[in-house]
Amino acid sequence: MxxxxxxxxxxxxxxxxxxxxxxxxxxxxxxxxxxxxxxxxxxxxxxxxxxxxxxxxxxxxxxxxxxxxxxxxxxxxxxxxxxxxxxxxxxxxxxxxxxxxxGDLGRIRIGVHALAPGSFLDGLLAGYREAHPQVIIEIAEGTAHDSIHQLRTRELDIAFVAGAPDLPDCHTRRIWHEPLFAALPANHALVDRSGVTWADLAGETFLVRNGGTGPQAYEYIIQRLAGRWPAGPSILRCDVERNTLMQMIAQGFGVSIAGRATALINMAGVAFRPFYDEPEPVPFSAVWSPYNQSATLRNLLHLAGRLGRSRQGRAIL
Incomplete structure (x- = not known):
């Protein structure tokens, strides 16, 4: 026609x-x-x-x-x-x-600092996969700086980072908290105690990774131990993965700090002790672009918020 x-x-x-x-x-x-x-x-x-x-x-x-x-x-x-x-x-x-x-089909790209069995992130991803089995999940491990850069270049949909960053061009939301632990060689003198203070660790050599939460751990140690060492904190930055860092601690190269997720892992030769003088647990936040309207992202944020509130409620009880 x-x-x-x-x-x-x-x-x-x-x-x-x-x-x-x-x-x-x-x-x-x-x-x-x-x-x-x-x-x-x-x-x-x-x-x-x-x-x-x-x-x-x-x-x-x-x-x-x-x-x-x-x-x-x-x-x-x-x-x-x-x-x-x-x-x-x-x-x-x-x-x-x-x-x-x-959001029942599609994909979501997630930046994480680490993924440990039994951690909040481990439970969140397991719950999300169960609720949305046809969504493809892509996970990238890196530092907070790398993850936020990838958010800005649209390479990631969301990143979970330690702390509560103030980013004017991104949305951030505190999702969960973890108490801070000292990671010590199993034969360290402080292992006999149920907990430690920052003053106990003055003079120790701290090991931190270049990747993951290593840069944030470095800044945290500097803040907590400023003025406690005559020549400043002794911090050794290591270009290794988490398991290698823990093995270095087990062999006596130094000590480190870790969140509860890492402390849950049974690592031979390493003992974890909580800090007595930490004012509050370390917050972990979700970060995402305000321009991302993805339904898969919306569903993950909803589940993360629900699990975070549930975990906080159990901690209070």
């Missing part, structure tokens, strides 16, 4: 109401205008008239009518097969779009 205004071919299918196609499928299934009308809640005469108009528009006889009912013509059968396939594709498209819109 030709569009009279523009003089270009137009699609006949685009001008056929979807309701006409659905009614045609119903008549083809029941081979009865009356039964199709009862199923759709539409008067028999209305369906008969609508399909008659469709046949005139198409220039095709879809159904042969008789006193015994109706039956599909060969052209009608081919038409119905094509319409049924198209309706199935449309239904799939609608359902798929709906799943993406509500």
């Amino acid at each position: 030709i569009d009279r205004q523009w003089g270009v071919p137009t699609s006949l299918g685009s001008r056929i109401p979807l309701s006409s196609l659905i009614q045609t499928l119903a008549v083809a299934e029941y081979l009865s205008f009356r039964h199709a009308g009862n199923m759709l809640g539409i008067a028999q005469s209305s369906i008969s008239r609508r399909i008659k108009l469709l046949e005139e528009e198409l220039g095709i006889l879809l159904f042969e009518r008789s006193t015994r009912g109706v039956r599909l013509t060969e052209a009608g059968r081919r038409f119905v097969e094509g319409v049924a396939a198209g309706i199935d594709q449309l239904d799939h498209a609608v359902k798929t779009a709906g799943a993406f819109a509500c």
